[in-house]
Amino acid sequence: MKIAVTGGSGFLGQATIRAAEAVGHEAWSFDRAHGNDVLGDLAALKGADTVIHLAGMLGTSELFDDAEAAVQANVVGTLRILRWCQEHDAAYVGVGMPPVFPSVYTATKVCATRLATAWHEAYGLRVSHVRAFNAYGPGQKFGPGHPQKILPTFARAAWEGRPLPVWGDGEQTMDLVHSDDVGRMLVDAAQFGDDVTFDAGTGVAVTVNELARAVLDFTGSTAGVEHLPMRLGETPTRIVARGDGWDRLDWKPEHSWARVEDVVAWYRTAS
Template identity: 30%
Template sequence: MRVMVTGGAGFIGSALVRHLVLDGGHDVLTVDALTYAGNLESLNPVHDHPRHRFVCADIRDAAAMRAAIGTFRPDRIMHLAAESHVDRSITGADAFITTNIVGTFTLLEAARAYWHGLAPERRAAFRLVHVSTDEVYGSLEGGPGSGGAFQETTPYDPSSPYAASKAAADHLARAWHRTYGLPVIVTNCSNNYGPYHFPEKLIPLTILNALEGKPLPIYGKGENVRDWLYVDDHARALDLIATRGRAGATYNIGGGNERRNIDVVRQICAVLDQLRPAAHAYADLIRFVTDRPGHDARYAIDATLLETELGWRAQENFDSGIMRTVRWYLDNRAWWAPLRDAYAGERLGLYAPERTMRQASA
């Protein structure tokens, strides 16, 4: 199987590439623009593998997408390239609009032209998997396990510029299936965690700040709830969906691990107390900071369709997954230390309306 992965040097994308090459034995073309969140070091396990090749290209570049697809001639395209960090979208939405919406349109058009030129049997087998997020659904109420979860039919209600741009991209992907017949599948996943995670997200930021004795910032009171999915479980789900999923379908992917942010941070601290004891309890570093604008209260995924139709099950629970994640960061300083030089953990996503208005009127 020949698989093209956009955004394959990112966190989830690189996990998928490693799985496809090392576990699946597929020929993989990784396409990535190598922005701040793309890191070739995350592809080191497949760097010299004969089944893997890499192209540095932007999904907004139509000529580059046509060339990559036409040269590689994939059986599947797994589309993960996106601007994905909510805090950055609050103060810099333009990149999210152009990459997530215009870039998805550009890729869909390149894929459609290629697909139309395939022989009938290859056209029937071709799939384009568009990877999205549970954030397009908006916010749920209550604490962990309080009832209600996002289903594939849940109406979209995005809160952040990031979520809105992904919602728009999802609509484009479905429209290209309904209008042109392009065999697209949309997936919506819950919060991912695991190795190779860029250190501005909650879990890696907490681990690295704790190791360096820095404050552990938590938005608001830490009561926001997320459903945590170990990244390798997500990669296995995407491979399964591309292999056996129905064209035109949507599949939600969730770990079934709802946790309040404060409880996630406390659990990381407890693991570090065990694995790397310090002179103080790591939880002493916890600090509550001003909440993020438009911060959704709770996400929870109902993955029943994926589990019953395709037989997928998460292999990691949160306890096992967070232990594996902390151990990986302890053992892989060479991967994350250069990233800390570029991003030391400073607060992102602070919104100052009065400053924005002054800039607009200047």
């Protein structure tokens, strides 16, 4: 396949391109970092027979102050990619998330997913969806200007001797999935196109408190945790993959504390 990856310079985008190239596909990045915008000229998609669409605005509480821009990027941007795929007979793979949080980001991702289904039903567009759970891996951005993702936030706090910030009581659960597995699933999903959804998760629930204890143990930090009020757009919830789409593949992501520890170690010197 010839695969264009929107947002290909990002965290999951880079993992997706690596996964595509590892199995012999030609893949390239369509990204604002290289002057390409899903709201602008789409000429750099030329030649793709599949578009894996990852570009968009990320954030939870952050997007409430920029909701209109998020709708433009995440919804209108998706619509423009769908239309390009329709006009160029290309397959579309979109990334979504469990629709659990009352956030702007969740609302835009649900809308984008439903738009893709609409284009599949109305025009026969080959569409697949990947529902990404709590992705982690080396290279995930952190610090000012970036959404606060849990593993880099915990790892950096621990290495710097600061208490780990736990929003709420910490008993809410996550499904931790390595970015390499998400990238692989996005590439594998492209071979289907019948509006199928694949869970990019492990099916193993991990509480925030469990992850905090593991990070403190991995780093040897004695700083402990600091419980904070839940952030805007979040509610205490239990998130875990139920296994949608796994029966179509010969593999599934597996939970691994060893991989988590390797990524925590990566953040010791990350800047």
